[in-house]
Amino acid sequence: MKGPESETMPDSRATGGGANQPVDRREFLSRSLPAGWVLLAAFTGCGGEPSAPAGGSEASAREAGSAPDSGSQAPASEVETSAARDPLAGYDPSQHKYAMAIDVDRCIGCGRCVEACKTENDVPREPFYFRTWIERYVIQRNGNTVVTSPNGGISGFPPVEEAEILRTFFVPKLCNHCDHPPCVQVCPVGATFKTEDGVVLVDHDYCIGCRYCIQACPYGARFLHPVTRTAEKCTFCYHRLVKGLVPACVEMCPTQARIFGELNARSSPLARFQRMHKIQTLKSHLNTEPKVLYANLDGEVS
Amino acid sequence: MESHIQTLMEVLQQTKGYIYPNEVELHWGLLVVVYPYVTGLVAGAFILASLERVFNVREVQPTYRLSLLTALAFLLVAPLPLLAHLGHPERSFEIFLTPNLNSAMAMFGFVYAWYLAVVLLLEIWFDYRKDAVIWSRHETGFRRLVHRVFTLGANDLSEHAVRFDRSAGKFITVIGIPSAFLLHGYVGFIFGSVKANPWWSSVLIPVVFLFSAMVSGIALILILYMLTSLFRRMEIDMRCADKLGSFLFYALIIDFSLEMLDFIHRLYEAEESIGILSQMISSRLFISLVVLQILLGTVVPLVLLGIFSPAFHTRAFVHAPAELRRLIYFCAAILIEVGIFSTRWNVVIGGQIFSKSLRGLTVYKVELLGLEGLLTSVFLLILPFVILYVLVKFLPPWPEAEAAAPSEPNS
Ligand code: SF4
Ligand code: SF4
Numbered sequence: 001m002k003g004p005e006s007e008t009m010p011d012s013r014a015t016g017g018g019a020n021q022p023v024d025r026r027e028f029l030s031r032s033l034p035a036g037w038v039l040l041a042a043f044t045g046c047g048g049e050p051s052a053p054a055g056g057s058e059a060s061a062r063e064a065g066s067a068p069d070s071g072s073q074a075p076a077s078e079v080e081t082s083a084a085r086d087p088l089a090g091y092d093p094s095q096h097k098y099a100m101a102i103d104v105d106r107c108i109g110c111g112r113c114v115e116a117c118k119t120e121n122d123v124p125r126e127p128f129y130f131r132t133w134i135e136r137y138v139i140q141r142n143g144n145t146v147v148t149s150p151n152g153g154i155s156g157f158p159p160v161e162e163a164e165i166l167r168t169f170f171v172p173k174l175c176n177h178c179d180h181p182p183c184v185q186v187c188p189v190g191a192t193f194k195t196e197d198g199v200v201l202v203d204h205d206y207c208i209g210c211r212y213c214i215q216a217c218p219y220g221a222r223f224l225h226p227v228t229r230t231a232e233k234c235t236f237c238y239h240r241l242v243k244g245l246v247p248a249c250v251e252m253c254p255t256q257a258r259i260f261g262e263l264n265a266r267s268s269p270l271a272r273f274q275r276m277h278k279i280q281t282l283k284s285h286l287n288t289e290p291k292v293l294y295a296n297l298d299g300e301v302s
Numbered sequence: 303m304e305s306h307i308q309t310l311m312e313v314l315q316q317t318k319g320y321i322y323p324n325e326v327e328l329h330w331g332l333l334v335v336v337y338p339y340v341t342g343l344v345a346g347a348f349i350l351a352s353l354e355r356v357f358n359v360r361e362v363q364p365t366y367r368l369s370l371l372t373a374l375a376f377l378l379v380a381p382l383p384l385l386a387h388l389g390h391p392e393r394s395f396e397i398f399l400t401p402n403l404n405s406a407m408a409m410f411g412f413v414y415a416w417y418l419a420v421v422l423l424l425e426i427w428f429d430y431r432k433d434a435v436i437w438s439r440h441e442t443g444f445r446r447l448v449h450r451v452f453t454l455g456a457n458d459l460s461e462h463a464v465r466f467d468r469s470a471g472k473f474i475t476v477i478g479i480p481s482a483f484l485l486h487g488y489v490g491f492i493f494g495s496v497k498a499n500p501w502w503s504s505v506l507i508p509v510v511f512l513f514s515a516m517v518s519g520i521a522l523i524l525i526l527y528m529l530t531s532l533f534r535r536m537e538i539d540m541r542c543a544d545k546l547g548s549f550l551f552y553a554l555i556i557d558f559s560l561e562m563l564d565f566i567h568r569l570y571e572a573e574e575s576i577g578i579l580s581q582m583i584s585s586r587l588f589i590s591l592v593v594l595q596i597l598l599g600t601v602v603p604l605v606l607l608g609i610f611s612p613a614f615h616t617r618a619f620v621h622a623p624a625e626l627r628r629l630i631y632f633c634a635a636i637l638i639e640v641g642i643f644s645t646r647w648n649v650v651i652g653g654q655i656f657s658k659s660l661r662g663l664t665v666y667k668v669e670l671l672g673l674e675g676l677l678t679s680v681f682l683l684i685l686p687f688v689i690l691y692v693l694v695k696f697l698p699p700w701p702e703a704e705a706a707a708p709s710e711p712n713s
Contacts, residue, residue: 128310128326135320147320147661173322182498188408189396208396209389211329212407218498220322220658224329226306229389286497302659 091242093196098236099263099291100250101273102172104298106257109134109170113249113258114154120237120248127151129223131234132174132249137300139166145300171301172258174249175200175221175234176282176290183213183222192231198263198291199238204230218283236260263291309667318585319578319662328654328666332679333383338489338511339646340380340686345486345512346519347373348422348478350549355475361545365527367429367699369519372526374422375690381414383682386673406492417485421478428471430697431456432464433704448696486515493649500575500660501653506564513557518642520550521635526690528632534700540624547611547631550638551604558600578660586655586663590644599641603634 117123117132134153138146141164150157153170160168177200184192184200191207194200202213207230214222214231222233237247245251250260261270277295283302284290294301314326351369353359385391401408435457438449456463490511493502524546531538568576583591610630612618622630651666669675 126307130323133323149323152323185404187402188405190402208393214329216496216498218658220324223324
């Protein structure tokens with residue numbers, strides 16, 4: 001499957017879905033070896049062509065470029081039924097390594113991404129729960145720095161009131177999908193985990209709500225969902241990634257301040273971005289190795 | 303939930319500077335303050351008991367069994383605050399089934415089980431077995447049944463068996479001391495290893511936790527010993543009280559020095575977090591840290607104990623009559639308990655009221671009701687005393703209870 005690339009995938013349905021399907025960790029792990037999967041299917045006598053995942057869900061099959069195959073299949077073995085329900089069928093995480101780049105100079109603080117995220121992922125509307133948010137930095141001549149993020153910047157920002165301004169800019173924030181994620185390290189039951197493609201996820205059926213991960217995240221990227229009582233954070237819209245789509249925030253950004261794609265690809269918008277800019281990450285001294293890469297970041301940003 | 307959102311709205315109004323939006327909700331509240339406080343008391347009480355056993359400090363002998371039972375009563379309550387603060391307490395067993403071995407918190411279950419089953423229960427069993435056998439012979443009804451069950455059928459009272467009890471008990475104590483260190487040092491590690499949090503992240507935290515645990519444990523036993531003697535109308539053994547007073551002084555000195563070391567070290571290094579941390583100390587934590595923890599909880603008791611307890615010599619600086627000394631010890635111990643509770647508060651809550659953006663402060667509003675509210679915490683702090691009361695009823699820790707039993711050479 002082709003990796004999602006921000007420049008190549010315009011899609012008007014960005015905020016239409018609304019339903020976030022939580023990805024089950026165990027399910028994820030059990031699907032992470034499609035090769036073994038196919039073998040298993042062969043052994044259980046499902047038949048069908050080994051190149052296409054047997055009975056995969058319509059959407060993912062379409063994304064994978066093969067027609068949904070229904071009639072020719074042998075009737076439901078157990079494996080097959082679970083495949084039909086499986087949103088990950090046909091997706092091979094070992095083929096990907098995702099990252100997001102953010103061009104600070106391009107962000108106009110409109111907050112469309114925050115809105116898109118809340119809608120796409122059913123994030124509670126109250127101003128204490130954000131998977132992504134925007135900060136505005138106002139640096140004054142006297143050296144003062146005033147940072148604000150009214151309601152996460154979801155409806156933009158009020159006019160700057162400070163006097164004697166030296167410079168001002170917006171910084172979008174989200175989970176950094178750290179390569180050395182402290183949140184994963186501390187989770188007592190392993191409910192927070194890093195997938196093979198580098199995305200850090202939470203298994204909501206498994207999380208005990210101890211909130212150690214929230215304490216361990218240096219970036220304030222996590223919150224406890226007030227209804228499910230489990231830890232929550234940005235998933236890079238994983239439910240979209242597996243279908244070959246980019247995260248909702250990336251798609252909604254009017255200035256393309258967010259660029260999403262394969263970290264290791266030689267030619268991708270992300271790779272190009274990395275070539276063209278000096279890149280910085282947040283709190284790099286903590287050795288978390290973030291995969292949200294900032295260009296034109298100011299030293300004041302913390 | 304409505305009231306929760308309401309509270310968060312109020313908090314939002316009271317934040318100062320900039321905090322990350324997800325930080326408005328403070329996640330580890332009063333219950334998580336209670337948790338290290340209670341475990342600290344367990345570790346402290348046990349270490350005091352071991353002094354008598356391993357180092358043969360005869361003076362504190364009257365508090366030996368009381369310390370063990372106190373440790374047990376508090377240990378039984380220790381996991382409850384943790385459980386109550388979980389979003390999904392019903393899933394807590396997952397910690398045992400699929401622990402993430404990299405997680406400091408995942409080890410809790412194992413450290414706890416080890417300490418409860420291997421150390422405390424065994425030690426109490428060996429210590430009381432002989433008495434339980436003798437008691438059960440002269441009793442009827444429920445008490446007899448309880449003591450019978452307690453002995454687990456090991457009724458041998460021969461000199462050999464009793465001697466074995468004693469050496470086994472001693473052996474367990476020797477294992478118990480490092481275990482008590484582990485139990486509480488480990489609690490400190492849960493906080494000390496969070497690199498994201500400059501207020502917690504320090505190698506000294508586990509050590510400070512340990513010594514403050516000893517301080518709180520000894521103080522608690524001192525209080526309990528005095529109160530129980532009062533209620534039983536028994537004379538307080540002043541040699542014991544003096545000794546406890548001196549121990550308290552030593553432990554407090556070490557604890558205070560370590561805390562000051564940590565403090566000076568931070569001040570001198572003056573890392574980027576220093577600005578916001580000093581702001582926090584001088585505003586949000588002023589009462590709980592400067593007044594309660596340092597002044598009332600440490601300096602005042604240090605001075606009192608330094609002057610009136612025989613900590614430096616066989617005689618105190620100022621020789622006060624026993625009556626007055628008792629009062630002073632009692633007051634010092636109460637102050638210390640308040641101080642150590644504030645210490646836990648300052649670590650747990652203090653670590654969360656400054657933003658990790660290092661640009662602002664939030665507030666913590668204790669809710670009254672609810673699983674994580676004030677009432678639950680108060681209940682959890684009273685519960686150990688109720689358990690202790692029951693334990694004491696069935697396993698009287700008093701020296702005369704032991705003496706009253708007729709010793710029989712053979713079963
Ligand atoms: S930013 Fe926070 S939540 Fe995201 S991976 Fe890093 S530590 Fe975990
Ligand atoms: S809150 Fe959930 S995901 Fe976070 S550390 Fe606890 S169990 Fe793990």
